[in-house]
Amino acid sequence: MTLTEPAPAEPVPLVAGKSGAGLAIATSGLAMRFRSGQLAVDHIDLAVPHGSVYGFLGPNGSGKTTTIRMLLGLVHPTAGTFRVLGTDARDGLDSVLPRVGALVEGPAFYPFLSGRQNLARCDAADPTADLSTARSRIDHALDQVGLLAAADKRYRAYSLGMKQRLGIAAGLLRPRDLMILDEPTNGLDPQGTREIRSLVKQIASDGTTVFISSHLLAEVEQICSHVGVMSTGKLVFQGPLAELRSRGEPRILVRSMDAAGAAEVLGKLELADVTVTDGQVSAALGEHAPETINAELVHAGVPVAGLETVRPSLEDLFVELTGEGFDVNG
Amino acid sequence: MSTANATGVTASSPRRQAAPVRHWLRLFRSELRNVFLRPRNLAMLAVLAGAPVFLGVVLWVNTPAPGSGGDGAGVFIGQIADNGVFLSLFAIYVLLTVLLPLAVSVVSGDSVAGEAGLGTLRTLLTVPAGRTRLLVTKYAMIVVFCFTATLLVAGLGLMMGAIFFPVGPVTLLSGNTVSLAAGLGRLALIVCYVAVALSALGAIGLALSTFTQHAIAVMAAILVLVIVSGILDAVSQVAVIHPYLPSHYWFSFDALLRMPIDWSQVLHGLASFAAYIVIFGAVAWTRMRRANISC
Numbered sequence: 313m314t315l316t317e318p319a320p321a322e323p324v325p326l327v328a329g330k331s332g333a334g335l336a337i338a339t340s341g342l343a344m345r346f347r348s349g350q351l352a353v354d355h356i357d358l359a360v361p362h363g364s365v366y367g368f369l370g371p372n373g374s375g376k377t378t379t380i381r382m383l384l385g386l387v388h389p390t391a392g393t394f395r396v397l398g399t400d401a402r403d404g405l406d407s408v409l410p411r412v413g414a415l416v417e418g419p420a421f422y423p424f425l426s427g428r429q430n431l432a433r434c435d436a437a438d439p440t441a442d443l444s445t446a447r448s449r450i451d452h453a454l455d456q457v458g459l460l461a462a463a464d465k466r467y468r469a470y471s472l473g474m475k476q477r478l479g480i481a482a483g484l485l486r487p488r489d490l491m492i493l494d495e496p497t498n499g500l501d502p503q504g505t506r507e508i509r510s511l512v513k514q515i516a517s518d519g520t521t522v523f524i525s526s527h528l529l530a531e532v533e534q535i536c537s538h539v540g541v542m543s544t545g546k547l548v549f550q551g552p553l554a555e556l557r558s559r560g561e562p563r564i565l566v567r568s569m570d571a572a573g574a575a576e577v578l579g580k581l582e583l584a585d586v587t588v589t590d591g592q593v594s595a596a597l598g599e600h601a602p603e604t605i606n607a608e609l610v611h612a613g614v615p616v617a618g619l620e621t622v623r624p625s626l627e628d629l630f631v632e633l634t635g636e637g638f639d640v641n642g
Numbered sequence: 643m644s645t646a647n648a649t650g651v652t653a654s655s656p657r658r659q660a661a662p663v664r665h666w667l668r669l670f671r672s673e674l675r676n677v678f679l680r681p682r683n684l685a686m687l688a689v690l691a692g693a694p695v696f697l698g699v700v701l702w703v704n705t706p707a708p709g710s711g712g713d714g715a716g717v718f719i720g721q722i723a724d725n726g727v728f729l730s731l732f733a734i735y736v737l738l739t740v741l742l743p744l745a746v747s748v749v750s751g752d753s754v755a756g757e758a759g760l761g762t763l764r765t766l767l768t769v770p771a772g773r774t775r776l777l778v779t780k781y782a783m784i785v786v787f788c789f790t791a792t793l794l795v796a797g798l799g800l801m802m803g804a805i806f807f808p809v810g811p812v813t814l815l816s817g818n819t820v821s822l823a824a825g826l827g828r829l830a831l832i833v834c835y836v837a838v839a840l841s842a843l844g845a846i847g848l849a850l851s852t853f854t855q856h857a858i859a860v861m862a863a864i865l866v867l868v869i870v871s872g873i874l875d876a877v878s879q880v881a882v883i884h885p886y887l888p889s890h891y892w893f894s895f896d897a898l899l900r901m902p903i904d905w906s907q908v909l910h911g912l913a914s915f916a917a918y919i920v921i922f923g924a925v926a927w928t929r930m931r932r933a934n935i936s937c
Contacts (some may be wrong), residue, residue: 378936384768387934409770416768420761424680436672437771439665482765 336360336490336521339385342392344378352378354545355392360523360538367515367532368525369555370542371634376416376525379542380494383523384414397489404626410440413483415489418498419475427459427478431466434482434612441486446541453481457511473504491515493524498533509535529630543634553626560624562597564605567618577612581605597621666779669771673783677749678790688744690791692817693741694733698802717815717896720882726803727812727825731800734792734836738892742791743868744838744861748893749787750847750859753780754930758855764935777930782913784844789837797834800826818901832895835908839892842915842922843868846888849922852929863866885910888918 337360341484342548344353351373355507362367367464370376381387383396394401399408421430431450442449454460457477462470470478478498483491493512513535516522526532539556549556553606564583568574574593578586583595583605602621609616624632677683701722708723718732754777757763766776803809812825821826843864850860871889874880884890891911897904 373680381764381934383934384764385770386767387936389933406770406772409768412768412905414768416764417762420765422676422760422762425676433672433676434765434769436668437766437769437776439662439669439770439772439775441665443661443668 334362336362336364337366337394337396337523339379339383339394340392342379342382342394344375344382344387345390351545353389356542356545356547357550358394358540358547359550360521360540361494361585362521362641363519364511364538365522365524367529367536367539368523369529369532369539369630369634370525370541372527374527374542374634375545376527376542377494380414380416380492380523380525382417383492384409384412386416406551408436410486411489413475413480413485413488415479415483415493415496417494419479419480419482421475424466426464426466427454427470427474427481428463430478430584431482431485434620435485449485451536453484456484456514457481458507472499473501473507476500476504476508477511484515488520490521490523493522495527496526497526497528505531529626533626541630541633548633556629557623557626558627562600562621562623563598564597565618565620565622566593566605566609566616567591568593568609568614568616570614573612573614574609575615577609578598578605579612581608644767646696666775669775669779670782673779674786674926677783683749686748687791687794690741690745690793693785694729694795694799694802697736698732698799698806701732702806708810710818714871714893721813722803722807725807725812726805726807726809727822727829729803729807730829731832733795733802734832734895737795737907738836739838739872740868742795742840743843744865745791746784746788746844747847747861747864747868748857750772750784750844751851751864752857753784753848753859754926755854755860756851758935759857766800767935771929774927777852779811781845781848781926785837785841786847788840788844790832791835792833792840797830800829814901815896816900817930819876820901828896828898831898835895835898835911836892838912842918843888845919845926845936849926849929852926852933885914888914890914 337358339356341355341357343351343355343510345351356375356379358379368376368379380385382389383394385401390403396405397411399405421427422433425433428450431453432446435446435450440611451460451463456461457480459474459477459481460635467475467478476498480491480493480496481491491512496508496512500508509531511571512522512524516535521614524536525534533539533553536553538551539553540547541556549559564578566574566578569591571588571591571593575586575588578593578595581600581604583600584598586595587594602619606616606619609619654885678687702718705723706719708720715732715735718728721728722732754763757766767773771779809822811819811821812828813819814825814828846867847860847864850863851857854860868889871887875884875887875890891907891914893906894911897907
């Protein structure tokens, strides 16, 4: 603990122009240094708006789960402060956690109990649960994740997808203002992933803020309104999904039998980063209009088989932000 | 859901203040169910229950001569032929050497470390069960288990004694004879004394259990502790540390079988157990409050 810089005495303003009050999750310089000295989470400032579906992205080992463990009070940050649903963590999270449903690092239940018994155990641990409605709430949660038919099967006999869904059901035992789901699609087949996605959509449509982590952008990009991207402990991007999309430089793509000729024309027009790959030329579009480029190509007698402007996919942007998996760029 | 949400949370707030005890009892019941219905623990209790039955049959087939025996457990052996109540005492004495501490080490070692190993500790703490609240529940469960296990051994010992041997007024170790009812009252006191002794061991197990996610490591550590404590207690050269050994007063319950009862011995024992419970309870609490749950 003494290895890290001391937590700021005064809470730093959390996001430009906003106090933490308007946010479901707000962190300020949140950091976690492991005893080994490794800085697992490097002073991040998360700002998760109320009612958003926030995709918390990053490769495995980038600090997502450690961040989530801190947000839920399982591990103590070595620096920084945070608020969950407006409650300062330094005042204790137990008062606010009943409003938060959580699935941390995969579902964890008792293998010798059935799904229903496991949920009853979770509900029994809740010091503020409504005792009179326990039975119906448990059944409702099982129903929401489609496990009612398998409710009395032992957890041990559940498939991975069923286990993940039971984990989410534990979060649905009572109405929540915030759901924190850590890799809920991890290890699932495409079918299972779709199920989880539609479940998350359904939860979010009721107004619950959803904070969902994943190492696969493709799995969450359809449901997220906001994203935060982690890379080696740092938050390298945060904002609405559309903002991430617009970050990508548009490029022009020309398909032609005379690729060399096309490249020459693009070069003359002073387009940057002209690259030729068999029968296809691409360049950064910059301020140019595609129509003018087309006209110039035709004017120069280059046969144009196809022309389009493309933006890099989110996947490309994601990889750009987080680096190639195996450090291919050296 | 969000509208139900806000109202649901605020509506339950006033009731929450009124019913923390009911909520805790619900968690406690859930904890007891988890421990007492778990197949592994049931098997362990069955072994504990089987031991007095086995001893009863063996001693019935090969009944020791009245007055035979010697030190330790032998004190009771010579009396069994005359009075079946002593089979119960004999069973407690024999099982207190290894089997009862073993059972306590399994349950207390599993209490926190087992949950950590399964990952259910993070599930419970994010509910949120509350760290201190969960620890108190765990220890309460351990105490209930200690009483149950001791009562099981004593009860089956008594039942087997009644089946195989005559039962009547009890001749105490000091030579006086008291009525059967008074004798059974003393047996009940002994059950409580032994259960408290085991609860002290359970507190050590609980404390160790908060430091690891490997329940088996705690069980092994507790067993080593029991054995080493027993060995040191038998070495007169280290007599100066004897009163501080965790198992030193375990067998002092024979003081309850004298007339008058040697209360100083009993109270020394209880003070020793209380000290262990307070010290290791504090260790467990300090650790539990601060620990990073990263499994």
